[in-house]
Structures are given as C-alpha cells and as structure tokens.
Amino acid sequence: MKKLCSLFILFSSLVVSAQTTGSIQGKITDTSGLPLVGATVYIQNLDQGSVTDYDGNFSLDNLEEGTYNVSVSFIGYGTLNKSVSVTSGSVTQLNAQLSESNSILDEVILTASKTPQKITDVPATVNVISARDIEEFPSFNIGELAARQKGVDFVRSGVLGTGINIRGFNSAFNSKNLQVTDDRLSTLIATGLPMGSFSTVTKDDISRVEILLGPNGTLYGPNAHNGLVSTITKNPRQSEGTTFAIGAGNQNVLTARLRHAQVINDKFAYKFHFERSQGTEFNYTDSVYVGTTAYKELDLDRDFDSQKYGASLYFKPSDDSEIIGYYGHSNNNNLGVTNAGRNQIKDWSIDVAQLKFVSKNFFANTYYTWSKTEDTYAINQRTQNYVSFINNGFSEAEARERSFTEQWFPTGPGTGLVLPRGALFKDASKRFNAEAQYNNNWSRFYLTLGAQYQLDMADSKGTYLLDEGGIDLDQTGVYTQLEYKLDSGLNFLLGGRIDNHELYGTNFIPKVAVTKKINKGTFRITYGKGIAVPSILNLKGNLFGGLVLGNGEGFTLTDGTKIAKLDVETINSYEIGFKGQLSDKLFIDTNAYYNQSDNFISPLVNIADAANGNFVTQIGDQALADVIPGSTGAFVLTYLNFGSVDTYGFDLGLNYYFSDSFRATVNYSYFDRDLDKNDLANDGNLDGQVLESELPINTPNHKFSLGFHYNKGKFYSAIYGRYVQKYDFFSGINVAAKTQDLDGDGVNEIVENAQNGRTWNYGQLGGFTVDANAGYNFNDNLSLGLSITNLFNAEIREFVASPVIETLISLELKYNINFFENK
Template sequence: MNKKSIFINCCLSLALIAGLSAQTGSITGSVTNENGSPLVEANVLVDGTDMGASANANGEYTISGVGAGSYTVTASFIGYASSSRSVTVGDGAATANFALAVSFLPGDEVVISASRRVEKIVDAPVTIAVINEAKIRRSTGFNVGALMKEVKGADIYQAGIQGIGVNARGFMSAYSYRFMMMGDGMNAMLPGAGLSSGGLWPVAKEDIERLEVIMGPSSALYGPNAHNGMMNVISKHPRDYPGGSVVLGAGQNGILTQRVRYAGIAGALAYKVNFEHIAGTDWTTNKEYWGDLNGNSTLDAGETIVVGHEEDSKIEDQRLNVGIYYAINNDMEISAGFGQGKQTGWGTTNLGANVLEGWTVNNTWVQVSHPNVFARFYNTTNKAGTSHSVPNRSMLELGGMTRGDAIEATKYVDDSGLIGAEAQGNIKLGFTHLIAGFDYMKFDPISGRTYLDDKGKDPVTGVEAGEAIVLAQTGFYGQAQADLPASLSLTAALRFDNHDNYGKNTSPRVGLVWKGLGFGNIRVTWNRAFQAPAILQQMLYLPYGVVGPYGLILRGGGRGFTYTDGSTIDPLKVETNETLEFGFKGTPVKGMYLDVNYFQSNYKDFISPLQMISDPLGLGLAGTPGTPLIITHIGDVALDPEYIMTYKNFGEVKMSGFDLGVKYALNNNIGVFLNYSKADYSDLKNKKEDEATAAKYASLHINAPETKWAAGVDMKDLGLQGLAISVSTRHVDEFDFISGNHRATAEGKGISITGNPYFMDEGPLGGYTLIDLGISYDVSEKILVNLTVDNVTDTEARQMVGSPATRRLAVAEIRYAF
C-alpha cells in the first residue's frame, strides 16, 4: 500500500472513531439567520468541552453523549455574530435554538483560511480580514479585487474600470503574481503564466459568500507563491443559500450588468446555477506608440499610431458556474462543478499592454467532504481567444497591415492546463486540533511559442522550435493547534514541497496566542515562506520590437545568461521570506473591535520585475552608457546579439510595517471604521544610496506607498427601514512605480527613457484621496436596489502605470430574490 493510501485510510479510521460517543443525554435545536433561513453547517459547541455538532440542511443539530449538568452552548457561522445559550441536561434532550445576526464587528466572525479549519477571527494566528456576503450583496463591483479597497494593509492597483491588481507589503510590478489567488481553496492562478486570474476566475458575484484575505506569508499551509499573502474566494453552498435571484444594472461608460442565480434542494441532492454578464467601455488613454520602422533610433513622421482608444477599451466579462451536491449521510457529501470565465479588456504589461479578447478560463472539480476528511480533484484550462500584444500589433499596423490582420499575426496562443489533487484529514484529541494533508499540481503550459519558450513556430525565424514544458509540484503539510496552560494557544505548522525545477523546500510556521486579557488576544507569529519563480519568469519568450538594428526579446531567467567576457547571470532561484509578526485582536471597549499588527520581513534572493540586461549599442538601457553589453548564451544555447529583458534575483531586502484597523459600533444602526498602514522600506533605500551596493540594487523598486489609510461610516435603518448608506474615504500617498519600460516617478516626470512617447513618465502614482458612496434599499423582502458611486468627486487618480486614470463611476442595480 502506498503512502497516499495509508494516509487516507488513517484519516477515515480517525473519523469513524471520532463519531462514536456514549448516549447519556443530548442537546438539540436549530440555527437560523434573523429571517429564519437555516444556516447549514453552522457550528454548535459546548463551551469548555470537545463536544459539538454541525447544523444539517434544515439548520437542525444534535449533540449526543452529554452528561447531566449545566452547560453554555455557542453557535457560530461565518459572517455572523456568535451567540450563546445556557442549558441544563438531564436524562433526555435539552433544547437551544439560535437566530444569528450578521456581524458588523469582525471579532465575532469565524474564518477557515487562516488554519484550514473553522475558528474565530480573533483566535487566528495570522493577519486576516473577511468581506462577508452582506457587504458583497450590497455592492455593484465588477471584480472581487474591488471589494478589497477597505481591507487593512492591502495595496490596490486599479488599472481602469475592470482591472484590479492586489498586493501586500510592497514590490508590485505591472503583473500581479506576488499575492496568491484561490477559489474555494483551489489554485486560481493562470496555469500558463502563473499570474493572478482576477476577474477571469469563474465565480459569479451573486455566488460569492465571502472573501478571506491573509496578509503575509501563508506557504506553511498553501505552498509556493503564498509567500506575500493570499485571497480565497469562497462560493455559496446551495443548502446555505437556496432560492433564486436576478440582478439587472446600468451605469456610466455604457455599463450594463446582468446576473442570475438559482439554488435548489431535492432531498439529499442540492444544486446551483449562476450566470453573470458585464459590458461597457473603459476609460481611454489615447497614447501615441512609436515604431522605429527604419531603425535609425529617431522618431520620424508616420512612425506613431494611437493606442488605448475606444476600440481598445471595450470591456466584457462573462462568468458561469454550476454545482451539484449529494449528501450521502448527515456528515458526508460528494459534489462536482464546472465554471467558465471569459474576459475582454485592457491589460498593462511590463513592456506596454495587451488587449484581452475572449480570454477564457474553465474550471472543473469533484470533491468528497466530511467533518474529518476532505479530498478533491480539479482541472483548470485556458484559451486566449484573439488576445494580443498592443506594441506588436502597432508595429505591423505602422508597416501597412490592416488591424484585423495585425491582430491575427500577433495573437497569443494559450492552451495551458492545470491538474490538481488534494486531500486533508483532521481530528481533535483533547484540546489539540491536528490537521494533515497533501496536494499535487501538474502544469502543462502551452503557448505555441507565442509568449513562452515552448514548442511551436518561432515568431522570429518562422520555423518549428522548442520543447513542450511540463512542471509538477507536490506538497505535504501538517499542523497542530493546542490549548496550553496560562490561557495560551500554540499553532505549529510545517509544509514540505518538491518542485520539478526547484527541488525540495520547507515552510514552517509557529504562532502563539495569549487569551488571558479577557477582551482580546495577543499573538506572535513566525513564518518562513518561499516563492518558486512563476512559469512566465522561468520560460518567457516574447519578441517585442527592435532597438536600432537589434531585436528586443523578453526572456525568462530560468536558465541563466553568459556575457562576452565570461561573466554570468545565474538561473533564477527560489525567493524566501521570513516574517515575524506581533498583533492584537479584540474588543478593548464595548462596541469597538481593534486589530493591530507589526511585522518585520526579510526577503532573500528577491525576484525582480523585468530588467534590461543587454545593450549591444551601449545606449545605457542596462545601466552602462557608452559600454556595449552583449549576451552570448542563454543556458548552453548560443544567441546572436539582441536586447534582452529578463527576471533575476537580488540579494537580501528587509522591510517592516504597521497596520491598524478599528471598527466601532455607535449603536445598532451606525458603525464607523478606520484603517491605517505605514511601511518602512529604508533598508532598500539605504542599499541604493550606498556606493558599495547601489549598482546591485539600482533596478529593484518598492512600487508601493509608504502610507495609506481608509475611513468610513456604515448606516442602516436611519429614518427608513431597509435603507443602508456607506461612505468611505481612501487615501494613498504618492509613490514611484517602475516596471519594465513603464516609469511613474517624481524625478523623471516628462521623460521617456526609451524615446517612445507611449512610455512618457507622467509622474508618480498615488497622491490621491477618493470618496466612495454606497446606497442600498430593501424595497421589500424580495427587492433590493443598490447604487454605488466610486470616486464621488471625480478626482483623476493614477493607480497603475500604462493604464487610464480612474474617474467617477456610478452604477445602479436592482435585485429580485425568489
């Protein structure tokens, strides 16, 4: 019997043992929301014991084997405030019914992503935030990332109406890959490039139950690339959210939205169907792009073309997902589902922009779940449609080709796929929770040599070249959470990963939580996480125009490079991040929730954004004006002279930061919040100013604000039952952003380092204060009207390089539930 079979059999045996208990007395009851709808799988625990149960499809529960005596019973459900009841158990059954209210103060909420099990957010050993179903339902956002604007510590980069980049703790680039995205715990990064799928992930907004966002390293449980943080998009179970809804909306920029959801229950079978469609026109940039047609390095007449116009700025999102769930018994369920996301829109890259036209992501999954055992198999695939590079298309158009032919000649191929399998078991022994599991992912990136160094027709030579790329990684993890004397709780986790290209890596985490204050918890957590270079960083191959007589090629850094003098750039290595965090979460004052944390992070072998590493003409583009730099080999393959941009490792960078989040309920109808974040990037600044290290770190950039804050007020039922109003203000300090050929700096404003007007430095990003307004009104139990106005004052806010400045956007929707 192999190790995998032994592991699964052990977990099943433990689950069977855990289900046996003595029949002395019991506690029964129901758990519903304030409207009386059952909260399926709500947790009901007997305080001070290891006894508990989950609510069934009708919201009913039974805790058996309870000895005679008086107890306190607590019910909890994610997104709702916990509630407790006192009961006395005799020879028969005692009853405790619960009607849970939606929580304004997050300290009452429970989460699952922090430790891969349900726990109160105040007990979680990490910095975590939740955006619950009520907040999502009363918004009109296009992209799940847009809902994170008020999350403490999150850096939000809005690239137009549709595109949202999310990061935490610095070092962003034009691509979003440092912050891991997951969908119901599945890897939701694009299987070809390894970048965040964003709005391409196939879950309709109407089907999102909540977002759980972890700031800081999470590799101990979630593996490579969860080293800066992660966002888990959790969908609705049809038993928890039965019934249907239809949403219609319209707004500025010709925006039209339609959403439909229906979930039903037929005995042991439950199912759901969701569809969403959004269309409109993004803000335009209307920039001139220069193509040096005659190779004389001078901008001549007839060598520019306008891009980012209205035709480039069409946006369309379409998302469909279905699921079937069959309850084998009260504890075990088998389920399966399919989802498809399709997107058209503008996407910034390090060397310009892409127009996504019908880019499609499909996701299929099947899983078995039990309170003690979980297993899942899933498959994610890509199709690029007619998505293409704007600079490459522009060069062909300038050369006389029609736009349609230019798109056809420069369109990407992406037939990439990901196969994933995972299993997890858990058991509680006394006051210790034990979790163990494994996951396996096999990546088949297929670009037909249109953007990866894989097998296909070479865009430069026109002949077949390259080899197929297949990458696999396997991870095993374990975690123990134990209640210790002196009101202490210890969490220890360890993950072991084996990567085809980067071998064996370990990710430990240790967290200690002290619960002795009575009004909150103090924690200290240490993590070591790692990022294996993304497929794009390892294997990128994309011809991207010319510099004089030489081609400009974007190449992955996975094989390393050799110069004419014999000096080398090493192949990319794994980046590591060690972080120490101190935090407090609790309610020091009645009605107030305080979440504050301080962190210190140490990055080693930091993976850069794209860097110019060769300069055959000695133009200074690689930092050596007047001195030609020529690459002769990539790995052991000889190259002709060319301009090359690639990814490379840096030595060591330290940073620290402080995040503060306060929520205060003035009464049952009004709540206010304040988030404040301050980061210290002085270590990198000092390295760039020190003569001994300046050259080494000159091309590494923070690309994040040092200070940001958000504040707001949420009001409901003021003067009119069912009316809710939220007003929020978000401020981001001015900051430089450099990624590839894009520059947004104070020093270089008005200058294009390439001479191309498209890459003109327009000054730093940030430096804005934006006000957002949300109004929702429950016309009846079935009809809800939402109005969202982002950027009420119509402030021109530059939030991402190569993208249009954001302006006011008003969208109204009406929702009918049945």
C-alpha cells in the first residue's frame, strides 16, 4: 500500500509539474531548409540549452511560465536571438533559419577553445576565411585569401607557392605558426614545416579557415607560439550534393575537382573528394654560384602538378555524438624555396588516416600520417656537384649521375678527392597522434580537460638526417582551461599545459585572459606563453655531407670551446584588444601586443674558425669524423640559441557595411622590435658583433589593405589593394635587402642588384598590388568565376629565391547538384 501511495504521489507531482511548466520545441535549418545538426539553442539567464539532432530538432523542457531570450548558434553562421513566451502546460514552437554570417560579430568559431564560441567572446584576435569567401574565390589555391587578413604576413614565391607568417621571424623555412586541419597537424614530420600544397583536402570540401594571432600553446601544444591556422572541412549532413569544378589560367594552369556528399540514413553519411591541378612556374632561375661564376640550376623543371583525394564516413551512435573516419592522400611535384636554394620536389606523397569521436562533453581523436619521397633533391647542391665534375674533365653523363651524391675536390693536376655532398632527399617518415578531451559547464563555470600524445618517427634513409635506424621522438601534453562567466559580461579564463618532451623534459605553458562586454563589443586583456621545440631537422640534420648538421647534442671545437645543444625557444605575449560595433554599420577589431622571445633559434651559423685552426672535433660525445666520415670540421653550419628580443605592434581591422550587399574592409598592421646590440648574447653568428641581419625578423613595419565586397542577386565581386612596406629579408644563403653597411666599418656588406655570397640580391621585398575576383551564378547549380592576382602587373617580388610575381588569371566553372533540394 505504501508503494502504491508513493507511485500515486510521484504521478501527481509529474502531472502538476507538467501543468505548471512548459517547453520550447522546434527545428533549426539553414536558408535552403537543410537541417543543421548540432546547432545550439540556449537560454542564458537559466543556463539551460539543447543541441539539435539529425533532423535539426530540439527540445527545452520543464520551463517555468514566462518570457525568455533564446539564442540559436551554429559554427560559421550568424547567431539568432529571439524572445519566446512559455505558457504552462503547453509547447511553444520555435523554428528558425540561420544564415551564413554577414555580421562579423555574430559569427561562431570553433578553434580558440575547441568548442563553439561566439567570436566576440574569444580572448584572442581571430581572422575567419568563411565558406562564402571560399565559394566566391575562383581559384584552386585558397591560400591567396590569407593576403586579405589583418596581422598576417602573406608571401608568394610563384604561381603555386603561397605562405603566411604571423608577428615576425619569417624565413624560407617558416615554422613559426602551427597549422591544423580537422584536429590533425598539417605539418611535415621531420622539418615541422606547414604542408601547404601537400595538404590532402580540396577547396570545395573546406568550410572555413580560422586564423588565431599570438600564442595558442595551451590547447594546441608546442609550435603554436606565434599563431595558429585551423582549416575545418564540411560535414556531409550540412553539405549534401555533388560539385564538379574545372578551372584554367595563364602559366598553363588547369584544375579539375569533384566532391560528393550524401546522407544515407539517420546514422550514416559520407563524402569524398578528388583534385588534379597542374601548371608552369614563372620563367625564373635562381643562379647557383661556384666562386664568382653563376650557373643555371641543373635540370630545372618548372612544371608543377598535384593530385589529391580523400573520403570520410560519418556515423551517429546517438543524437548527440558522432564517429568520423577519414583517409586522405596527396602527391606533389613542384619547386620549393628553402634557405639553401630551391628544392625540386619529385613525387612527394602524404597519407593521413584519422578516427575521431565527438559528443557534447567528450572528444577523442587519433590519426596516423606518413610521408614518402625517393627522388626529391636540392637543386643548388646538385648543381655545384655537377659543375665540380664537368670542370674537372668528367663526361656529361657521369657528372649528372654522380651529382646527386658526390662532389669532386681537385687536389692537383688530374687528381682529386670525392666528397660526400648528397643532394638527394628521401623520406619515409611517420607520425602518430592521439588526443582526448572532456568539457562541461556548471552554471557560470566552464571546464576543459585534455591530454595529447605525439610520436614522430623520422626516416630519411640517411639522406638528410643522422638517422641510421630511424629517429623516434615522443611528447605528451596535459592541459586544462577554466572559464568563469558573470552576468555583468565580465569573463575570466585561466589555462595551463604541461608538456613532456623526450629530449627537453617538462615545460609549463600558462594562459590568462579577462574579457568584458561593453555595449556592442568586448574588451580583452590576455597573457599567453608559447614554446617552440626544435624540429628533428634542427636536431639531427645532416645535409650536403655534413656541411649542415643539426644541434641536438652540442659540439666541441679544437680549443675546447663547447657549443651548447639547442634548447626550447619561448615567447611571452601580452595583448589588449577590442572587438565590437562602433555604429550600426561600422565594426572594429583591434589589438596591441608586446612579445618577449628568449632562446631564439638562429639561422644556420658556421661554428668553425678554420682560419685560426679552430675546427669542430666532436658532435656530442663522439668524434665528428666517426659520425661524418671524411669530415674535417673546417666548415660546419648548425643552429644555436641566442639572446632575447622584444617585439611589439598592433593590428586594426575595420568593416563598414554600406548596405547588406556592399562592404568595405580596411586592415592595418604595425610591427617593430627592440634588439640590444650591446648584449653579446644576441650575437647570432658568434663573430663578436650584434648585427640586424643575424636576427631574421623578416617582417615589414607597415602593412595596409583596402577591400570592397559586393554580393547581390546572382553577382558577386571583390577587389583588394595591398601595400607592404619595403623590407629586408635574410634567410640562410638568401638575401633580399637594400645596400647597407651592417657593422659600421665603412664597407657595404650587402649590395643591391649584385652577388651576395652564394646568391644574387635583387633588393628589398614588398610593394603595392591589387587583386580582384568576380563571378555570376546563372542558377542554383551553375556558376562562373574569374580571379586576377596583381591586376595591374606591378613589378613586385614577395619572397627570396623567387621571381617577380606577374599577373595571374584564373577562370573557374562550377556545377552543383544539391540532393536536398531534389528530395
């Protein structure tokens, strides 16, 4: 009887509760009616929310009678706010359509905290290349869109080669910002360099690119110390259909792409993509100097091509979780600029396999990357090798064959020595990564916990690394991030990460931020630390027969001088910023920052002083001759840590909406540094003098751009003018600088339009260019677009060892079949 009474009381209470409370239910779609899976519906003053299911449906239950402000948000779309009244005992319908964000302040991003977050709430400067930006840019190389972002140093080395740098310290081997794609590293294993054109994803499958300026090491680990570039691809449930695209341009550029995405049922969806692109680089030769004589690069092949494909399978075990499997492949032939001349990339392939689990509170990710090339070679070194044989009477055929591995050193009439000067690069490196993360919130308190593991398995087959038997290095990171949000709009963030590296032990990476909502904007103050762990190439490099050696163990010279092994580079960054709406039509995003960099990793430095009998005798605890047979130690280039440098600057971005279809963008960036020339710890090449050229800042003081966007009906267009102040660039053997006396002795060490060391100096980089693109959507399926880079064919050189960038024209025809519309 007691049990019966208890059941009756429980039933009665449920009935009473149902009569005194109500609920909000509905469906969230995009403007085409396609359900948005995983959209967030949230009542802030109750701290109660829901996530839409496979059909875009949601439900918020047990709500007291009253009126609530409900926000609806989804990554890449504008946030919708609605006032909804709830009546006791009834269901209030809320059906909403979200549009791709036109207002910068409404946009929701994912990268900063690894969870969806309104862009104004992010305690960092964030640039977003949106799905619309990508869709309306008729070129297969969307890297060009980075030129339109504030605070980004965009460079172009040719038709194919584009790259970005963030807040200084650029070089021809630039690893100063971390690049990720769908939560996996997009960096080469041994060098740590961004994959760039080696990426396995195609333009039509990219949903957005989020660029974070400043250190982001707390959640992403080492080497996110100057910035982070995150590429996010499309979910097939929001992008069902088939896309065919063909493109053509000058320089013999041709591209063909296919993407297909389909939802099978409420559990399964899939997508796949394919691309084939090819073209010819500008007619430019990077002269190779043997003494004062210049030679053309041997067997220079200016034709480039890439082929890439990939597929993903999406499985939903429940309404609020998903398992994603991905495999991607790319194969590449092109020219690559390095700090020791150009590389001829030959059939370099990248493969990636990934398995990821995503749910409301838990995230797990594991992936495997492998890299392979057999025939890539350093053009500069191979050309020098070839010349050494030809000039000493060897046949053309023998000189070509031996140029990949050897150099002839004459010792007398008709006699000489064969030196191992390998120009060939082979690679069979692999990398394994795993990550798990938990996030949740309780009222105003938000928690993120995670751990990451990485195992690098480098293998150059002895061609460019000291890697007999391979090199395995692992590192583990554990991180947490805590946020506390007040109704007043004041938010506090505290984060920390502990990283343990096999060679460098434990490092702590903290982050602190305070944000405050002010009217229609957010003010922020942040502190973040970043670290750069030397790459495997920095540590174990063995290039050109020991002329370039990594510094993972330190060196000893004839006189007993010890050269310390490389340590971790650190950066402490302080930033203030504001992102908001100054008027109904004017939006601003601005920041000012101050960075302190320590233990900076130098460019290549010769540590031997053969003229005074001071040779390199040991590498670590081993005799140099035992490690590099035949090496005398008379000339050894390696990497060092040196000194400290403070850098500072500010970025300003303005967007003015003349109308919903017409917008103007203004971006300005200032950057400078403070180098103490009296501190010999800043003497990068150990010659007793601190020179500006030893610190490769390689960044202009001023950058400015002005752009106009027009999008109405079936027509879209954009035009951008970009000014980069002329600046000096030093990277390895590469020099692009004005004539100058570096050490004040009255002699110009750098001479413009003349040979400087082993390269020709064409003068400073930078200048003014105008880019434009336009297109027309004939109907919902067919569109035609045109893109012109360097519209007025201005004579501008953007990178060392690279040609003047001439006008590039790209025409693209695209056909879309939207399955959802046909259902």
